[in-house]
Amino acid sequence: MAEKKYQKVAYYPGCALEGSGHAYNKSTKAVGKALGLELEEVDNWNCCGAMEVKNIDPKIQTYLSSRVMSIAANEMKHDVVMAPCNGCYHNLKKAEYDLAHDEGSRQVVDRLSSKAGHETYQAGQIETIHALDWIKDGIGEEELAKRVKNSLKGLKIANYYGCMYTRPRHIFPEKDQGPGSESTSKPHYMDDLLAAAGAENVDFALKTACCGGAHTLSDADTSTKLVANILRAAEEAGAEVIATECPTCHTGLEMHQVRAETNFGIKTNVKVMYFTQLLGVALGLSPKKVGVHENASDGRAALKARQIA
Amino acid sequence: MPIHEKNLIRPENLSTHDNLVIDGVDVSGDWSTFIKTRVVADYNENLQEEIGSLPGAEYIHRCWQCGSCTNSCTVNAIEPDFNPRHWIYLIRMGFESELVRDKDLIWKCVSCNKCTYACPRDVVPEGVMKATAHWLELKGYLDRTPSTEFDEEFANQVIRTGKIEDGRVMMGFFKRTGQPLMQPWLIAFVKKMFAGLPLGWMMKMGFATVIHPRTKGWGPAHAAIAEYAKEQEEKHIAAVRGSHPEAAFHTAD
Structure with a gap:
C-alpha cells in the first residue's frame, strides 16, 4: 500500500555508501528516481558508529546516531529518514529505543548535543526506515509490478538480510505485527519486491545468518567460514544470485567468496547483487546505470544468460 | 539443536580405572570414569560486579542459565568451545581462573545478536561477551585483541x-x-x-x-x-581494578 509520507524522505547514505558500497548508493538513487520517490540527503551527516564505536562506549554510538536524526528532524523538518545500510538503520533504531527507554542515554545525548552545539534529538521526532520499507511502503508491490519494463524472468534469487535488519527484535516495534508486517524470523520484504519484478525466490534457510561482518578483518577465518556456509547454502537452494540489502554484508560476501577460494580452496559461483541493482534493471535501467559492473562479484553474465540485460 | 557440553569436562579432571570394585560390585568398563571432586578456593567474589560495571554487561544478574544464547550462537556452531552460557555461569559464580582459560575465544563474538534475540531474560549476552573481552584486557590477562x-x-x-x-x-x-x-x-x-x-x-x-x-x-x-570517552575509560579502569590498581592487575602470560 503506497503511503505518501514515504515518498519524500530524508536520506542517510552513511560512510559505506560513499566508499565500498558506492554501487548501492548509485542504484538506490536511480531506483528512487525511476519510481518517483524523492530523497533529500541529510545535511552534513556523520557516521552512526557502525558496529565498532559501541564497543568503545555504547552511549557515544547513541549520540552519533541521534545527531543524524536531530538534523533530519529539527533542521530539515523531515518526518521520515531512510537508511539503506543495515548498520545505519539498526543504530538509528537502537538510539530511538534507548532514548525512549533509558534515562542514562538521554542524559549523555543531551550533554554531548549541547556541547556540540545542536538541538538534542528527542525520541519520537522522526521515523527511521530501511530502503526496503521505502519502496515497499512508498510504492508497494502492485504498483512496482506495473512499472516493470524488463522482467527478471524467473531469475533464481536467494534473499539475504543479515543480522542488523531484524535483531534484536525489541528495537523494531513495527515488525512482527501480523499479516503484511515484516517478520524478524523470516523477513520477506525483499522477496516480495523481487517477486513483483519477476524473480523466482528460492527457499533459502540462511536469510538472517551472520556473515561475520563485525570481524571481517579482525577474525577473517571465522568470517570466511560463515560466508562460505551462506554461499554454499544459496547454491544448494538453486540460486543464481544472492540479493543483498546491506553494504557490509555485500562486501563481506564478495570479499570472503574470494578468500574462501584463495585460502581454503572452496569455490562458489553464485553472484552477489544489491536488491536495488536488480530492481533497477527490472525497471528498465541499464546494468551500468545501477553499477552492476562495479561489483567484485560481476553479475552481468548471470543477467545475460537469462536475456534480462 | 541440542547443546553438547561434554567439552566442558577437562581431561585433567577425569579419573579412569581399569579395574574398579565399589562395595563389592565390579564397576569396571563404562562405569569406571569419574569426574574428580574438587574444592574451589580462589573465588573472586566481585567478578560479576566488575564485569557488570562495564557497558553491555549491566543485566548479567538476570541470567537463569537456560542456554538459549549458546544454542543460537553463530560462533558456537563452528567453534563448540565458544559457550556464552558457561561463561556467564563462571562470572556469576566468581570462577575467575576458569573464565581466564578461555581468554583467547571470548573476543571472537561476531555481534550477530542471535543470543540477545533469543534470551528470555533480556540479559543481552552479546553485550556481556564484549564487556568480558574488555575486562580481560583491563585486568591484563589478555593483550589487545585484533x-x-x-x-x-x-x-x-x-x-x-x-x-x-x-x-x-x-x-x-x-x-x-x-x-x-x-x-x-x-x-x-x-x-x-x-x-x-x-x-x-x-x-x-x-x-x-x-x-x-x-x-x-x-x-x-x-x-x-x-x-x-576519557571520563568513561577512567571509570571502567577504576571499577575493574578497584582503588589499588596495581593490586588487582595481572600481567598477560
Whole structure:
C-alpha cells in the first residue's frame, strides 16, 4: 500500500555508501528516481558508529546516531529518514529505543548535543526506515509490478538480510505485527519486491545468518567460514544470485567468496547483487546505470544468460 | 539443536580405572570414569560486579542459565568451545581462573545478536561477551585483541572527523596488527573490484584515503565526545581494578 509520507524522505547514505558500497548508493538513487520517490540527503551527516564505536562506549554510538536524526528532524523538518545500510538503520533504531527507554542515554545525548552545539534529538521526532520499507511502503508491490519494463524472468534469487535488519527484535516495534508486517524470523520484504519484478525466490534457510561482518578483518577465518556456509547454502537452494540489502554484508560476501577460494580452496559461483541493482534493471535501467559492473562479484553474465540485460 | 557440553569436562579432571570394585560390585568398563571432586578456593567474589560495571554487561544478574544464547550462537556452531552460557555461569559464580582459560575465544563474538534475540531474560549476552573481552584486557590477562585494534582504529576516525573511509580503516588496522597489506586473497579481491570500477571513482576513492572525508563543523562534537570517552575509560579502569590498581592487575602470560 503506497503511503505518501514515504515518498519524500530524508536520506542517510552513511560512510559505506560513499566508499565500498558506492554501487548501492548509485542504484538506490536511480531506483528512487525511476519510481518517483524523492530523497533529500541529510545535511552534513556523520557516521552512526557502525558496529565498532559501541564497543568503545555504547552511549557515544547513541549520540552519533541521534545527531543524524536531530538534523533530519529539527533542521530539515523531515518526518521520515531512510537508511539503506543495515548498520545505519539498526543504530538509528537502537538510539530511538534507548532514548525512549533509558534515562542514562538521554542524559549523555543531551550533554554531548549541547556541547556540540545542536538541538538534542528527542525520541519520537522522526521515523527511521530501511530502503526496503521505502519502496515497499512508498510504492508497494502492485504498483512496482506495473512499472516493470524488463522482467527478471524467473531469475533464481536467494534473499539475504543479515543480522542488523531484524535483531534484536525489541528495537523494531513495527515488525512482527501480523499479516503484511515484516517478520524478524523470516523477513520477506525483499522477496516480495523481487517477486513483483519477476524473480523466482528460492527457499533459502540462511536469510538472517551472520556473515561475520563485525570481524571481517579482525577474525577473517571465522568470517570466511560463515560466508562460505551462506554461499554454499544459496547454491544448494538453486540460486543464481544472492540479493543483498546491506553494504557490509555485500562486501563481506564478495570479499570472503574470494578468500574462501584463495585460502581454503572452496569455490562458489553464485553472484552477489544489491536488491536495488536488480530492481533497477527490472525497471528498465541499464546494468551500468545501477553499477552492476562495479561489483567484485560481476553479475552481468548471470543477467545475460537469462536475456534480462 | 541440542547443546553438547561434554567439552566442558577437562581431561585433567577425569579419573579412569581399569579395574574398579565399589562395595563389592565390579564397576569396571563404562562405569569406571569419574569426574574428580574438587574444592574451589580462589573465588573472586566481585567478578560479576566488575564485569557488570562495564557497558553491555549491566543485566548479567538476570541470567537463569537456560542456554538459549549458546544454542543460537553463530560462533558456537563452528567453534563448540565458544559457550556464552558457561561463561556467564563462571562470572556469576566468581570462577575467575576458569573464565581466564578461555581468554583467547571470548573476543571472537561476531555481534550477530542471535543470543540477545533469543534470551528470555533480556540479559543481552552479546553485550556481556564484549564487556568480558574488555575486562580481560583491563585486568591484563589478555593483550589487545585484533577486535579491539579494529574498534579503536574505527572509533578514533569517527570521533576525530565524524566519518570513516573504509580503505583508511583497513590500512590503519593492518598497520596496528603488523599485517602486510599485500595478502594474496586481498590482491585477488581488489583486482576483481577494480576490473569493473570506473577510473573516476577509483581516483575519488584513492583521494579519500589521503584527503580524509570530514563532517563540516565537527570540532565541538569531537571535543565533547573525546572528553566523555576519557571520563568513561577512567571509570571502567577504576571499577575493574578497584582503588589499588596495581593490586588487582595481572600481567598477560
